[in-house]
Amino acid sequence: MLRLLKRNRDLIVVSVLLVYPLTTFLARRSAAREPNILDRAVLALTAPVQRVFIWAFDGAGSLWKGYADLRGVRGENLELRAQNRQLRSETNELAEVRAENERLRRLLDYAKASPDPQLPARILGVNPAATLLSLRIDRGESDGIRRGMPVVTPDGVVGIVQRVTGSFADVVLITDANSKIAVKVQRSRVRATATGKGESRALQLENALRTEDLQEGDQVVTSGTDGVFPPGLLVGRITSLQRRNYGMVQSADILPAVDMTKLEEVLVIQTRGAPPSANNPQARRGADTAP
Amino acid sequence: MKFLTTVGLTLLLLTLESVAVKYLGLSVTRIDVTVAVVAFLSLRASTVEGAMSSFVVGYLLDLMSGRPTGLYTFLAVLTFLIGRLAASLVDVRSAAVFVIFTMAADLGHGLLAIFFSWLTSRDAAFGSNLSALPLQVALTGLAALLLYPLFRKFDSGAERSEVGLLR
Numbered sequence: 001m002l003r004l005l006k007r008n009r010d011l012i013v014v015s016v017l018l019v020y021p022l023t024t025f026l027a028r029r030s031a032a033r034e035p036n037i038l039d040r041a042v043l044a045l046t047a048p049v050q051r052v053f054i055w056a057f058d059g060a061g062s063l064w065k066g067y068a069d070l071r072g073v074r075g076e077n078l079e080l081r082a083q084n085r086q087l088r089s090e091t092n093e094l095a096e097v098r099a100e101n102e103r104l105r106r107l108l109d110y111a112k113a114s115p116d117p118q119l120p121a122r123i124l125g126v127n128p129a130a131t132l133l134s135l136r137i138d139r140g141e142s143d144g145i146r147r148g149m150p151v152v153t154p155d156g157v158v159g160i161v162q163r164v165t166g167s168f169a170d171v172v173l174i175t176d177a178n179s180k181i182a183v184k185v186q187r188s189r190v191r192a193t194a195t196g197k198g199e200s201r202a203l204q205l206e207n208a209l210r211t212e213d214l215q216e217g218d219q220v221v222t223s224g225t226d227g228v229f230p231p232g233l234l235v236g237r238i239t240s241l242q243r244r245n246y247g248m249v250q251s252a253d254i255l256p257a258v259d260m261t262k263l264e265e266v267l268v269i270q271t272r273g274a275p276p277s278a279n280n281p282q283a284r285r286g287a288d289t290a291p
Numbered sequence: 292m293k294f295l296t297t298v299g300l301t302l303l304l305l306t307l308e309s310v311a312v313k314y315l316g317l318s319v320t321r322i323d324v325t326v327a328v329v330a331f332l333s334l335r336a337s338t339v340e341g342a343m344s345s346f347v348v349g350y351l352l353d354l355m356s357g358r359p360t361g362l363y364t365f366l367a368v369l370t371f372l373i374g375r376l377a378a379s380l381v382d383v384r385s386a387a388v389f390v391i392f393t394m395a396a397d398l399g400h401g402l403l404a405i406f407f408s409w410l411t412s413r414d415a416a417f418g419s420n421l422s423a424l425p426l427q428v429a430l431t432g433l434a435a436l437l438l439y440p441l442f443r444k445f446d447s448g449a450e451r452s453e454v455g456l457l458r
Contacts, residue, residue, distance in 0.1 A: 021362070025362045046351075
């Protein structure tokens, strides 16, 4: 018997391994049994291992998800930066448009209030030659622009049209050294001549009698006697007086009302006639005879 | 493969499978990694050692399933024995043939599992289990392809036993 068992040991072992679970299964008719001591021991041994694996996989999954999210955030960040740049650019453009709109509105209001017909013009460029302070505007003969027409802004006097082509015109600024316009002090009605000093932010008040009443801070306006500028346009403000102990006249520095360096749009007053020669001799003649 | 190596590897694979099910959302089917282990055992292990290892592999699957009924223990040993018989007829040396071998084993294992489940509990979802079987066999084949080099590595140095049922 023992020999028989020994000889068929493998067969018996395999049969037991096969039959035991089958009979257990069939006996219970697929009902799960309660875990026995062996089950509990195996589970107790395997559970920590399983937990470690699941923890590792969870960690790797979380890491990957975090990385993916981070990549998403980076992409989103780049996109938002680009969007931000675009929006800032648009905001700047809108601010420019608003400022332009404001300026044009003021020009329009000024033009409506003025008795003379006025043509708005845009500054195209600045003359690069230091010997002549002038600007180029986008209006010319085709728009009815003629030499000698005064150019102004709501802030004050800018200059005179010196040269006209088909669709452009050059405007000599009142601050140019060759420019002279007839002016008067608004408070005391003293007449004088405002001469350009060749700098964009400086005018000289000349030909005012020494006995006349001039004060720092006085507003200087056009007198209209030069036949170029209509009377009453703001030229600037007296910043300093030079009154000597001798001589007949006194002089003063005038700060122009218009900042020539920041001009973008101007108005050309169209009713005034063209002067006979270059460098505004008519204005100069008028100014010279102003007092 | 050594007995303890088989047990450790089975535990690892079952854990991987449970995590894969959790992450990949394989709720309609499963990857039968234990069948791949049993299939490899049927090719390389001796009858008694393989049967015992298969018993433990099946037992672990039973235990991990949460409803230990003994069915998977029985099926693992049975699959091993049928695999031994098949291995005596075909010579499995390449990964591709091992994949086919494992898929065939999984198909048989799956059909038997469905049959025995149906036999003991007539209200079991016979149709849905059967329809999920092709995908399960395919996924198990894919797993076998990936696991074959690993099995070979664990098995390296071991003498290949003589093939044949109960030899």
